[in-house]
Amino acid sequence: MLFNSLDFFIFLPIVYICYWAFLRKTGQRNVLLVISSYIFYGWWDYRFLSLILISTLIDFFVGQAVYNSNSVSKKRLFVSISVCLNLGILGFFKYFNFFVDSFLDSIRFFGIQMEPSWTLNVILPVGISFYTFQTLSYTLDIYRGKLQPTHNFISFAAFVAFFPQLVAGPIERASNLLPQISRTRVFRYNQQVEGLRLMLWGLFKKVAIADSLAPIVDDIFLNHAAYPSSTLLLGAIFFGFQIYGDFSGYSDIAIGTAKLFGIELMSNFKFPYFSRDIAEFWRRWHISLSTWFRDYLYIPLGGSRVKKILTIRNVFIIFLVSGLWHGANWTFVVWGLLHAVLFLPLFFLKSNRRYLDTPNVLNSVHTFFSEVPRILWTFAMVTFGWIFFRSESLGEAVHYFQGMFDFSWDSYLHPRGYRMIDYFILLICFVLFEYFIRKDERNPLGFSHRSIRWASYCLLMFLIILFYDDGVDRSFIYFQF
């Protein structure tokens, strides 16, 4: 079920009213959350509900076993079982064909020909990367002594399958979400309003920004050989906005929906395109994933507290894995490595934690001239990386780059003939608006004056309608990951 579908607009009010009006006890509400989450997921393909159930059962029992084990070796054994089973399922559905193909390609390089009879027609279950990581974090936190296991299976099932963030995150930690699910939830008016605001803002980013740019991006990437450099540059920039609008829009709707049920999810995006270097970008982009890798991979590997060469290895590993997490394709691997290469100089210069505050380019002339070029440079580097991310293969990405450096110019016409100026104006206004609200990503429309607030709601809804395109595929990009 998509957030931007009629099904969801019927589903959500029904669940919402049952949740707050008819059910009083936390246990009953959790049962409703589990049932509604399974319906939400099963709407796409009910067969894959079994995977969620298996994942839930494994970690529920392994979590308790880890906690109850007296010896470290036993704890390790149980954690290994959880990791192997979870990553085994993920690996099979997501990476099986990729590794088989890559293996066959590599032996072909040495002149050995083998028929690709091992590849299977595997369907990638929606959201598998997200809920697998979420359940894993539960067991790992128990192993590291940061969390006590829950004995309530329904609460745990609700934590794993909580529908707002089930299919595309934020990847929640058990330490944040599970206690909220276990305790009594109270209806708070302000939280509900904030939830709706976030949902509206997310819907705007998804429909008006991401979906409206999608036909342009698809056209440019599909026919990149026929377009001049200026158009290819436009395609890369638009894809940057498309993926940001799509994914951060999803996250905002997810966080907003969770608020409607009295649950606070972690922030996933903090205006990443205002980052002044790559390190800051990764503190602002897909935060739930980058912090997951930091906590469960980078730090266990030694982080930056080991020898320099090992630290470099660790940096490369997390960026490589983060690339591979997005999909079974070498383009994602290169994308991850590119970010690692951009990050390392900052690390060596010890300036990777230089920007921890919000950019204030309008504060003074000095900050304007020092911060704006950095923001533009970071945006340019990130956009550069998006070409790998968006391309179907490395060859296509290389061709795209070659085309970009032809330095040819021509005007671009929208594939469906819409006025391009509309999109430029929309994006400029979007960037300016994001700049003004940049200090609080969780309350984007919380203006103090009621009239301004209501006007902004109306304006956003109007823009959603004005830029709605009924010809595009309305699913979210990150569903495929």
Add this chain to the structure above:
Amino acid sequence: MAKFIARCIFFGFVFFLCFELLVRAFHLHNQRPIRYLDEQDVEKWVPHQEGYSVVGNRRQNVGHYRINSFGFNSVYDSYRPKESEKSVALIGDSFIEGFHQDFDNSLGQKIEGKLKSNSKVFEFGYAGYDFADQLHLIHSYSVLFDDMDQVLIYMRFIDDLERSEYEVSSRLSLDTPISRLAKHFKSIVYLKDIGLLDPVTHAISKLGNLRAKNRVSDSTEETESDITFARIQNFKDLVDFYDYDKSKNVLLVDYRLCPSEFLDFLKENEFKTIDFGESLARSKSPTDLIYDQHWNDHGRELIAKEIANYLNNFD
């Protein structure tokens, strides 16, 4: 919770009002004239309606229409052919009706501008007209069409030969009392036109229209040649029934949309035709609008040239 839901409903109402105002202020909505069935059982637009046909979310295409006293979109308020001038009737579907362009820049006007003699082109375009509708119109208003020097009939083989006899179409059911009421809410008209209400209408039709599904599956069993044969047979039946005047009537066709069997049939039986498909195919710039399948200004210009050449040579 009650306060929260009440406020949401109140906001929804305020938004709807603001939205209605904005849609009206910027004229984002499409206007569509009202249909009716005249005393001859000919389907037309109610006379003397004027408005703007708008396509797209952001007014991507706007056409000014004016329905004359006879019930068609035209620059002429009435159709009175004079003996002193050459009169040409142009009959067709939405391509001839031309709501996608201003009524004073129609195909008929373009042809008229290119004709050598003192001529007038009277347009009889109505969206959805097929060959049966067209011949029924000529038959019903034979007095008027007898006064015409030439009658050009625009026919799309793939759409216009689905039936062998005329009966009043179901198009009139589009103008239900509910749809007429809904037309007063410009925001609803706008949302429906841009497809935002499609999921709702699809869901409703999905629930209630299983019969239509069966009908579609039946028709897919026919082969391409069966369909072509049936269409040619329908054409024969219609021209026989309405006593088609081969000396006056000229078929306006796009050869790209016609199978060779049909073109051969027309040639063998000496039906006069004007084929504009070739000049459209030769054009280096687009001949269709981007937002729908109708001809753009350039396309109309090419077709008008083709028709005017034919008529001038005929003189």
